[in-house]
Amino acid sequence: xxxxxxxxxxxxxxxxxxxxxxxxxxxxxxxxxxxxxxxxxxxxxxxxxxxxxxxxxxxxxxxxxxxxxxxxxxxxxxxxxxxxxxxxxxxxxxxxxxxxxxxxxxxxxxxxxxxxxxxxxxxxxxxxxxxxxxxxxxxxxxxxxxxxxxxxxxxxxxxxxxxxxxxxxxxxxxxxxxxxxxxxxxxxxxxxxxxxxxxxxxxxxxxxxxxxxxxxx
Amino acid sequence: xxxxxxxxxxxxxxxxxxxxxxxxxxxxxxxxxxxxxxxxxxxxxxxxxxxxxxxxxxxxxxxxxxxxxxxxxxxxxxxxxxxxxxxxxxxxxxxxxxxxxxxx
Numbered sequence: 001x002x003x004x005x006x007x008x009x010x011x012x013x014x015x016x017x018x019x020x021x022x023x024x025x026x027x028x029x030x031x032x033x034x035x036x037x038x039x040x041x042x043x044x045x046x047x048x049x050x051x052x053x054x055x056x057x058x059x060x061x062x063x064x065x066x067x068x069x070x071x072x073x074x075x076x077x078x079x080x081x082x083x084x085x086x087x088x089x090x091x092x093x094x095x096x097x098x099x100x101x102x103x104x105x106x107x108x109x110x111x112x113x114x115x116x117x118x119x120x121x122x123x124x125x126x127x128x129x130x131x132x133x134x135x136x137x138x139x140x141x142x143x144x145x146x147x148x149x150x151x152x153x154x155x156x157x158x159x160x161x162x163x164x165x166x167x168x169x170x171x172x173x174x175x176x177x178x179x180x181x182x183x184x185x186x187x188x189x190x191x192x193x194x195x196x197x198x199x200x201x202x203x204x205x206x207x208x209x210x211x212x213x214x215x216x217x
Numbered sequence: 218x219x220x221x222x223x224x225x226x227x228x229x230x231x232x233x234x235x236x237x238x239x240x241x242x243x244x245x246x247x248x249x250x251x252x253x254x255x256x257x258x259x260x261x262x263x264x265x266x267x268x269x270x271x272x273x274x275x276x277x278x279x280x281x282x283x284x285x286x287x288x289x290x291x292x293x294x295x296x297x298x299x300x301x302x303x304x305x306x307x308x309x310x311x312x313x314x315x316x317x318x319x320x321x
Binding site for chain 1 (some may be wrong): 232235236239240242243244247251254255256305308309311312315316
């Protein structure tokens with residue numbers, strides 16, 4: 001092996017080394033990142049969020065602005081709002097899990113909650129859970145105006161922290177949510193608009209871009 | 218030609234062993250089952266290759282018991298990471314030299 005002259009090396013051999021290197025590269029990626037995330041998951045979640053925002057808008061009789069409506073926050077409305085939020089979270093998680101399983105089948109990979117998937121779940125849900133509890137605390141305390149920016153900020157943090165364990169492009173969605181969340185914290189009275197853009201439009205847009213780039217490659 | 222052929226590592230010439238090293242360099246540690254699924258190997262096959270790598274000092278294993286079932290976890294050593302890096306570099310140089318040599 002060592003004595004073989006390099007110049008006379010067969011093309012077939014270099015091709016073999018090339019394909020080995022490619023395989024090694026895929027293997028390294030596959031073992032350290034969860035790559036069965038479906039591009040339809042953010043699309044579905046975005047559409048659900050837009051529907052929810054529309055529902056909340058109806059609930060408040062067409063106003064887009066929750067903060068100055070403190071006096072309009074009747075008990076029944078708050079209950080409906082929290083119920084819708086809970087339903088939305090459950091639907092989005094269910095859709096993402098279901099679509100990921102379909103994606104795993106499509107990729108022909110074994111459906112397994114492996115180390116990479118566990119790392120992704122932990123790094124995504126830890127910031128999200130902390131943010132969720134904090135939002136509830138704000139909401140209970142009557143700080144309605146800040147709730148949407150806190151939700152956006154923690155969602156952005158969760159995405160950035162999760163991006164190390166799945167497609168790295170996820171971090172760009174995270175940056176966008178963070179910028180929007182910060183902007184929201186300085187603007188008063190447009191909570192629902194910011195929320196709808198961040199959770200609805202941004203997710204939807206990211207999903208469409210994700211789908212387009214995946215199909216190209 | 219200034220090729221560092223001595224960096225072509227005999228231990229890593231096997232595709233399976235190269236694969237094991239690749240996976241272990243990007244992960245802190247992996248257990249037997251994950252390695253087997255990732256590389257699509259049989260138990261016996263994986264044991265043989267991990268033993269070779271252990272003997273070369275490229276990986277270390279630690280056996281734990283989950284209930285009564287033994288669970289072996291593997292980690293790449295510093296020497297193993299260095300050997301893997303050098304081997305890949307040598308392969309790259311080989312390709313470079315060969316593609317130049319054949320005028321491609």
